[in-house]
Amino acid sequence: MRIATWNVNGLRSRLDFVLHWLRARQPDLVGLQELKLTPEQFPREPIEQLGYRIAVHGQKGWNGVAVLSRTPLEVTQQGLPGQEDFGARLLTVSAADLSFTTIYCPNGKQVSHDDFPRKLAWLEALAAHFAERHSPDAPVVLCGDFNVVPAALDSWNEELFHGRIFHTDEERARFRALLDWGFVDLFREKHPDEQKFSWWDYRGGAFHRGQGLRIDLLLGTRALLPRIRSIETDRDYRKKKDGLTASDHAPVIADLE
C-alpha cells in the first residue's frame, strides 16, 4: 500500500501535473494540501477516472485539503475543532485499515506577526484533538504540510534561520508534543542522518541551489512501523514536467506492507 502527502499549491493550476504524478506513482492513499478551491470547484472527474474516491475540505481561494483513495473511504473529521476560522486545514478519513489525516498547518508568516501565536495554538489544538479522539495504539497516519522544520538537519541553513519562522523552539516544542503522544516521523525513522527537503522557494533558483526545507511529513503511530518498507521524497516532481509548472513542494511517498 502506497501512501503520500503533497502540497500542490493550487489544484486547478496543478491538475495536469497531479494527474501525471498519479499515473506515474500509482499511490493508493494521498493527502493533498493547498487546493485553493471550493469543494464545488474540485476537478472530480479526471481524478475519479484514475480510480480514486475523493474527500474534500475546501474554501474559496486559499488553504483546502483533500484525500484521494483507491479503496472506499469514510470522512470522520472535517476541520480542526475550534480552529476553523483559520481556514480549511484538516481532513480525516478511514480508508483501508487506517485512520488517515491530512493537514495544512498555518504558515505563521513571521515570529512578530499575529499569525505566529495563532499557529502555535493551532498546533496545540491538533495535539489535543489526537489525544482526545485517537489512540496511539491504533494504525493512525497524520500527514501534510506542517510548516515546521522539525530539526536542524531539516533546514538548508539552520544557522541563519534558527529562531525565525519554521525554525523556532516554540514551533518545535508543539511538533514534539505530537511525537510524545505516539507519532513517529516516518522519514526520519527510516533515514536518521539524511538531509532531504520537501519544499524549495520558487524564488532565486532555490531548488537548484539546494536551498530547501523538510516541512512535509508523514507521521505514523508505532503500530505502523513494522509495515514501513520505504519512504522517500519525490524530488523529481519538484521539476517541470512536459512544460508543466511544479508546485513549490515535492510529494513524500511511503510504501507500507
Add this chain to the structure above:
DNA sequence: ATGTCGGAATTATTCCGA
C-alpha cells in the same frame, strides 16, 4: 532584485499569501 508562483479583486493590473 523583495528574484516566483496562484488566486482574488477588478478588468490587465495590483494586491496578498506563501
